[in-house]
Amino acid sequence: MKVAVIQFPGSNCDQDAAWALKWVGLEAELIWHTATHLEGFAAVVLPGGFSYGDYLRAGALAKFSPVMAEVRRLAERGNPVIGICNGFQVLTEAGLLPGALLANTNLHFTCKEVGLRVERNDTPFTQAYRPGELLRLPIAHGEGRYYADPEVLEGLEERRQVVFRYAALTPAASADYNPNGSLNDIAGIVNARGNVLGLMPHPERAVEAALGTTDGLGVFESLKAALEVVA
Amino acid sequence: MEETLNPLLQETGIPPQEYAEIVRRMGREPNRLELYLFKVMWSEHCAYKNSRPLLKLLPKEGPAVLQGPGENAGVVEIGEGWAVAFKIESHNHPSAVEPVQGAATGVGGIIRDIMAMGARPIALLNSLRFGDPQTPRTQYLERGIVSGIAHYGNAIGIPTVGGEVYFHPDYQENPLVNAMCVGLLRSDELKRSLASLGRPVYYAGAKTGRDGIGGAAFASEELTEDNEAKRPNVQVGDPFLGKLLLEGTLEAIRQDLVEGVQDMGAAGLTSSLSEMAHKSGLGIELDLDRVPQREAGMTPLELMLSESQERMVLVPRPGKEAALEALFARYGLDCVAVGHTLPQAVFRIVAGGQTVAEVPTQALAEAPTYVREGQEDPQVQALRQRDLSGLPLPGDLHRVLPRLLASPNLCSRAPVFERYDHQVGTNTVLVPGKGDAAIVRIKGTGRAIALKVDANPRYSKLAPRLGAMHALAEATRNVSVVGARPLAYTDGLNCGNPETPEGYFELSETVHGLVEASRELGVPCVSGNVSLYNEGPSYRIPPTAMVGVVGLLDNLERRAQMGFSKAGEFIVLIGESWGELGASEYLWVMEGQEAGAPPSLDLKREATAQAAIRELIAQGWTQTAHDVAEGGLAVALAEMCFPYGLGATVELRDLGRADALLYGEAPSRILFSVSQAHLQAAVGRLEGFGLPYRILGQVGGEELTLLLPKLRLSWSVSELRRAWATPLREVLP
Numbered sequence: 001m002k003v004a005v006i007q008f009p010g011s012n013c014d015q016d017a018a019w020a021l022k023w024v025g026l027e028a029e030l031i032w033h034t035a036t037h038l039e040g041f042a043a044v045v046l047p048g049g050f051s052y053g054d055y056l057r058a059g060a061l062a063k064f065s066p067v068m069a070e071v072r073r074l075a076e077r078g079n080p081v082i083g084i085c086n087g088f089q090v091l092t093e094a095g096l097l098p099g100a101l102l103a104n105t106n107l108h109f110t111c112k113e114v115g116l117r118v119e120r121n122d123t124p125f126t127q128a129y130r131p132g133e134l135l136r137l138p139i140a141h142g143e144g145r146y147y148a149d150p151e152v153l154e155g156l157e158e159r160r161q162v163v164f165r166y167a168a169l170t171p172a173a174s175a176d177y178n179p180n181g182s183l184n185d186i187a188g189i190v191n192a193r194g195n196v197l198g199l200m201p202h203p204e205r206a207v208e209a210a211l212g213t214t215d216g217l218g219v220f221e222s223l224k225a226a227l228e229v230v231a
Numbered sequence: 232m233e234e235t236l237n238p239l240l241q242e243t244g245i246p247p248q249e250y251a252e253i254v255r256r257m258g259r260e261p262n263r264l265e266l267y268l269f270k271v272m273w274s275e276h277c278a279y280k281n282s283r284p285l286l287k288l289l290p291k292e293g294p295a296v297l298q299g300p301g302e303n304a305g306v307v308e309i310g311e312g313w314a315v316a317f318k319i320e321s322h323n324h325p326s327a328v329e330p331v332q333g334a335a336t337g338v339g340g341i342i343r344d345i346m347a348m349g350a351r352p353i354a355l356l357n358s359l360r361f362g363d364p365q366t367p368r369t370q371y372l373e374r375g376i377v378s379g380i381a382h383y384g385n386a387i388g389i390p391t392v393g394g395e396v397y398f399h400p401d402y403q404e405n406p407l408v409n410a411m412c413v414g415l416l417r418s419d420e421l422k423r424s425l426a427s428l429g430r431p432v433y434y435a436g437a438k439t440g441r442d443g444i445g446g447a448a449f450a451s452e453e454l455t456e457d458n459e460a461k462r463p464n465v466q467v468g469d470p471f472l473g474k475l476l477l478e479g480t481l482e483a484i485r486q487d488l489v490e491g492v493q494d495m496g497a498a499g500l501t502s503s504l505s506e507m508a509h510k511s512g513l514g515i516e517l518d519l520d521r522v523p524q525r526e527a528g529m530t531p532l533e534l535m536l537s538e539s540q541e542r543m544v545l546v547p548r549p550g551k552e553a554a555l556e557a558l559f560a561r562y563g564l565d566c567v568a569v570g571h572t573l574p575q576a577v578f579r580i581v582a583g584g585q586t587v588a589e590v591p592t593q594a595l596a597e598a599p600t601y602v603r604e605g606q607e608d609p610q611v612q613a614l615r616q617r618d619l620s621g622l623p624l625p626g627d628l629h630r631v632l633p634r635l636l637a638s639p640n641l642c643s644r645a646p647v648f649e650r651y652d653h654q655v656g657t658n659t660v661l662v663p664g665k666g667d668a669a670i671v672r673i674k675g676t677g678r679a680i681a682l683k684v685d686a687n688p689r690y691s692k693l694a695p696r697l698g699a700m701h702a703l704a705e706a707t708r709n710v711s712v713v714g715a716r717p718l719a720y721t722d723g724l725n726c727g728n729p730e731t732p733e734g735y736f737e738l739s740e741t742v743h744g745l746v747e748a749s750r751e752l753g754v755p756c757v758s759g760n761v762s763l764y765n766e767g768p769s770y771r772i773p774p775t776a777m778v779g780v781v782g783l784l785d786n787l788e789r790r791a792q793m794g795f796s797k798a799g800e801f802i803v804l805i806g807e808s809w810g811e812l813g814a815s816e817y818l819w820v821m822e823g824q825e826a827g828a829p830p831s832l833d834l835k836r837e838a839t840a841q842a843a844i845r846e847l848i849a850q851g852w853t854q855t856a857h858d859v860a861e862g863g864l865a866v867a868l869a870e871m872c873f874p875y876g877l878g879a880t881v882e883l884r885d886l887g888r889a890d891a892l893l894y895g896e897a898p899s900r901i902l903f904s905v906s907q908a909h910l911q912a913a914v915g916r917l918e919g920f921g922l923p924y925r926i927l928g929q930v931g932g933e934e935l936t937l938l939l940p941k942l943r944l945s946w947s948v949s950e951l952r953r954a955w956a957t958p959l960r961e962v963l964p
Contacts, residue, residue: 009562010471012388016657019674032561048655050386053471106964109381111652112645140385140652205654210672210787212662 001227002027004041004223006071008062009033013048013084013204018206019046024220033065042227043080044071046087048140048202054216058101058143059089068094080124080223081196085141088188088198097191097198098156099148101141105181109142113213114179115169116187116201119162123190124226125197126163128218134167135215137201139179144200146182146189153183164199165189239263242454243270249599264532264580264588266297268595271498271536272505274830278598281729282761287744295718295783302423303347303494305757306416307718309783311676314418316350319358319411319684319723319779321762325465326408330375334408335383335468336443339540341412342389343494346477347543349422349484350414353577353656354671355384356395357410357750358684358723358777360575362403364639369398370962372406379964380410381650382905386470387477392669392682399637399688401772405765409723411684411779415673424493426511426546431568432504433552436476436542439499439938440525442467443538444742453728459910461642471540475562480543488555491546501535503544504570505578506660509596514573519582523565531582571790574854580692603729605736608771615693619812628889629944631821635862636869636955637893639822643956645871646963664794665874666860667709670784679790681715681782684723687861690829692773693814697829699744699776701880702835704898705860706780707752709839712856712901714790715782717752721761723777727766734766737774745776751834754780791848791903794874795858798931800855800904802958805840805924807862807918808885810895817894818859830897840899843920850916852909859900865893865937867902872935873955882938889939904930 004022007014007030014030019029028045031038035151038044053063062068075081075096083091091097104110113136118129129135148156156162164187168177178185180200188199203216240250243266252268253261261269275281280416291299297314298306304318308767322337338355345352357380361369382392389412426432444464483489484959491511495503500517508515519534529537545566547555552568559566573579580588617699625631635641648663660679685706691698707717720744725732749756765772784790794801812818813827847853859867864883883892905913910926917924928938936945 010386010474012474012655016655019657025846049388050474053386053469053474055471103820108378108650108964109385109652110649111385111654112649138654140654142385191908200577202654205657208657211654212660 002029002041003043003045004029004031004038004095005047006067007032008051008065010051010053011049013049014098016046016127016204017045017084020207020220023207024224031067034091035067036070038070038074043223046090048085048087051086051090058086059093062090072096075196078193080226082125083198084202084204085200086167088200089143091196091198095219096196097189098152099146101143102145102147103143104145107110110179111140114139114201115162115165115167115177117167119165120160121161123194123197123221125219127222134168134169136213137203137216138205139201141200146184147160147187148183156189159192161189161192162186163190166207239266243267245270249273252599256591264535265590267532267536268501269451270591271501273598273814274597275761276496277502277664279761280598280723281601281763282738283600284602284783285739288742288746289756290746290749291755291757293719296755296757297418297421298759300759303344305719305721306348306421306782307757308418309678309680309835311678312418313673314416315413315680315781316345316348316416317411317413317779317781318344318723318758319409319721319777320344320408320760321723321725322408323405323725323762323765327406329465330372331379331382332465332467334379335377336466336540336800337408337410338380338383339468339473340496341410342387342473343496343543345414345422346414346480347422347492347494348414348416349420349492350416351481352389352412352414353658354413354669354682355389355391355410356682356684356779357391358686359396360402360407360688360775361398363400364398367892371548373962376406376408377647383468383470385652387474388655390653390655390659392653392671393663393684395685396647397688398646399773401770404767404770405772407603407725407775409777411721413682413781420484422492424507424510426507426572427490428513428572428574430546430572431517431552432572432795433545433547433555433566434522434542434569435479435545435566436564437539438467438523438525438565439525439534439537439539441529441533441537444533444536454767461593464728466538466540466541475564476541476543479559479562479564483545483555483558488547488551488558489545490548493544495542495544497538499536499538505592505595507544508578509592512576514577514579514592515570516573516579517570518681520581521567521569523567531580531587535580603735604730604732605739607736608733611693614826617827619827622812622822624828624890625821628630628893628942631894632865632869632946633951635817635820635866636951637958638816640816641862641866641956644959645956646959660787661713661792667712668870670713670790672787677787679787680786681710681713681784683709684777684779685709686775686777688773688775689814689819689825691775694829695740695774696744697832698740700748700832701829701898702776702778703745703748703752704834706778707754708841708858710780710782711845712791712858714845715784716845717754717782719755719757719779719781721779722756724759725762725765725772725775725777731762734771738763741774742775748834752838767936774886789849789851791854791856793855793871794876795871795879795904795930796875797854798877800906800930801910802879802881802902802904802930803837803914803924804900804902804927805843805922806900807897807923808883808925809887809892810863810897812891812895815894815896817863817890839920840901840922842901843917843922844901846916847903847913852913853903853905856901856903859902861896863894863896869935869951871902873952876948877930878932878934878948879928879930880936884940886940889942892939893937897952
């Protein structure tokens with residue numbers, strides 16, 4: 001059950017994603033962005049980082065990397081694809097997910113722990129969670145404000161494509177739980193088919209108690225369970 | 232009159248006596264290019280002319296030391312075949328002139344130093360000093376410098392795990408930006424800056440352009456009013472290229488393609504190649520026509536002085552040249568042979584087929600050193616000796632604590648560290664704001680390292696020698712308080728002009744203070760950086776020894792953080808419960824005075840207190856510990872309430888001035904909390920160590936309550952937290 005972790009020039013959470021996949025017992029392999037086939041891989045992770053230095057616009061150049069044709073083919077075939085942080089930005093730029101990620105409202109890179117609510121657990125990425133479960137996950141991005149046209153946004157909500165929403169962890173934090181100004185508090189969405197997930201928070205940074213929270217483990221355990229069903 | 236004979240001396244600013252020395256060493260008059268090579272190589276930044284004789288005094292040996300000063304970074308062993316390379320470096324003058332790029336390239340530069348040792352950078356720290364926080368200039372510098380650090384560190388994917396920010400009016404014109412990087416390597420893969428005879432010398436990375444021309448020399452002069460004119464001296468960083476160069480270089484080392492590695496940092500091609508040749512006991516011939524160039528028509532002088540970023544020097548192993556070139560081609564980076572080693576120890580530069588410069592490598596590398604006469608600034612002496620006994624007691628002790636917590640040097644640093652990715656790499660066990668030092672675990676082992684950089688400029692200004700001792704004592708204490716044993720440190724010395732008696736006195740006293748503390752605490756210095764000339768017509772910075780300590784946690788599971796997390800635990804203070812008001816933050820914030828002597832420091836007591844807290848943590852008796860620093864006991868207790876919003880009730884029975892009891896400062900003091908089950912064992916061990924201690928009270932509730940002999944002070948934790956969290960957020964939203 002091999003998962004490809006794509007390395008674009010400038011990716012920097014590639015090793016972390018591979019570590020988290022291996023942590024739950026999945027096989028993970030780092031694939032340089034010039035690869036032209038992904039045969040033998042059951043799923044793909046587009047990791048966080050600053051692909052191509054985020055020059056021009058985050059994710060805008062990575063979508064032209066040779067490997068993206070293959071990522072698209074797997075996505076269309078129904079294989080699970082996860083884009084984390086910069087990976088989410090690449091997926092929106094590549095048109096595999098709707099909407100765009102704009103600069104945070106504070107206009108700064110922000111690294112801290114946030115609260116998230118799991119909106120649905122009937123995806124290959126969230127079966128290990130309870131619906132409505134509150135998670136503590138780290139964010140680390142400068143451009144994470146989810147934006148989409150009103151019609152697109154409405155469609156996303158109608159088809160229940162919002163998987164994770166920023167949420168207050170405690171009543172005291174209720175005022176400023178949305179860290180970047182995302183519309184509808186959106187932190188993560190899936191495509192209509194439900195096999196492509198993009199999220200700004202970093203579940204791969206939250207799989208070990210030593211690092212402060214294990215709330216991200218569910219994403220990788222869910223993926224593992226989903227891949228085992230397919231196999 | 233000699234100056235009129237030689238306009239080059241005027242142009243380069245080389246003093247006549249040094250020029251005479253250059254002529255003597257070369258056996259002839261140097262040409263213009265050659266003279267400029269000397270100018271940059273004999274700058275304080277590259278040659279440590281004024282500091283080298285002093286730095287020689289620092290203890291450098293220790294059981295863990297694998298590489299001491301003299302290479303790109305120091306290296307200590309941490310067991311199981313692993314070692315860490317680390318160094319701190321200043322980028323003060325560039326950051327004063329162009330804060331974003333100045334700070335960014337400071338980070339980039341120190342990362343390459345660590346790579347050059349064959350280590351993968353795993354953590355960054357920084358130490359920043361600004362002037363008056365209310366002024367537009369300070370806020371401009373703050374925003375720019377923090378952005379620059381974030382820009383480089385976040386993009387290259389190395390977590391910024393710790394740091395410190397301090398405001399003091401004497402840094403108004405001359406902010407300090409010191410960046411520290413820590414890298415991980417296998418002990419047997421240590422790389423050095425060496426080349427063997429007949430080997431080609433490769434240039435890898437970004438192309439050379441007209442940026443940062445003469446940066447090392449610029450860093451070795453006082454800042455002047457035409458700072459703006461110095462903008463071309465500032466380098467421009469590209470973390471994306473930096474990331475590619477990092478991966479390419481580490482892969483080349485892993486595949487054993489290279490025998491020698493050297494960062495191209497200050498003084499660019501000049502310093503990296505001439506120093507590599509000198510250390511190897513060889514010469515180097517450099518062909519400038521082969522140097523990758525970003526702009527057309529660059530002169531040999533511009534090429535030699537450029538400090539374009541993201542460049543490395545690599546010496547391939549025989550037969551590995553093609554593999555090395557192919558590896559870098561994969562990353563889209565230049566990797567070309569620009570020269571080769573020579574048997575005769577000269578640095579020869581060729582352009583257009585002609586030799587344009589040829590200088591003995593030893594002459595360049597071994598600049599003259601100076602030992603000067605220092606004298607203490609009488610104004611500083613007067614401030615230190617000011618009598619504080621008549622200081623009035625504040626009428627309302629209750630309002631002091633929120634005011635201290637909201638003061639520039641004590642308020643929350645979250646608005647700064649939230650700009651930095653402190654978790655990439657998934658090794659950061661103790662993130663900023665959670666403990667006195669950062670903890671970074673080593674994957675695949677049960678071990679971790681603890682990291683801290685620290686310096687108190689108020690102590691150092693008023694008593695340079697004692698201040699430096701405090702800096703090392705506090706940084707090692709912070710590392711001990713999370714449970715780690717300090718192994719070694721890197722020192723970032725930032726001082727004024729060494730050519731003045733006051734500047735030299737402060738530099739010399741600072742080093743002597745470090746020497747003494749180093750010896751008594753058993754912690755050697757393995758690397759460092761000197762930034763002098765942080766002085767102008769109307770100011771001189773306080774001597775600032777930024778001490779970056781690396782410690783080892785043998786067992787990651789046995790560690791401590793600073794926040795109270797369990798109601799009912801007992802709060803114990805190691806040390807006395809009274810502090811001193813001299814040089815204190817309280818005196819500055821409440822009385823507007825910077826005066827008096829810093830608290831005295833008993834280094835033996837300090838070492839014992841640190842050993843004791845490490846043992847209590849290693850025994851598993853405490854998971855919560857925090858040192859008592861600026862702001863005294865009351866501030867330290869409040870800081871322990873913040874991470875989890877849990878309060879405490881504490882009784883201070885000592886008589887004496889209430890303000891000194893609550894807010895006075897003294898070293899070697901550590902607060903920790905312990906469950907009833909382990910209380911007896913813990914205090915029994917403290918008695919065994921012969922340390923004074925007090926059981927002060929208990930954790931619990933939502934308020935911090937301090938009971939004094941005739942006074943009860945109580946604040947809600949959330950109210951204190953609000954006062955503490957807001958001030959810096961207004962500048963860095």
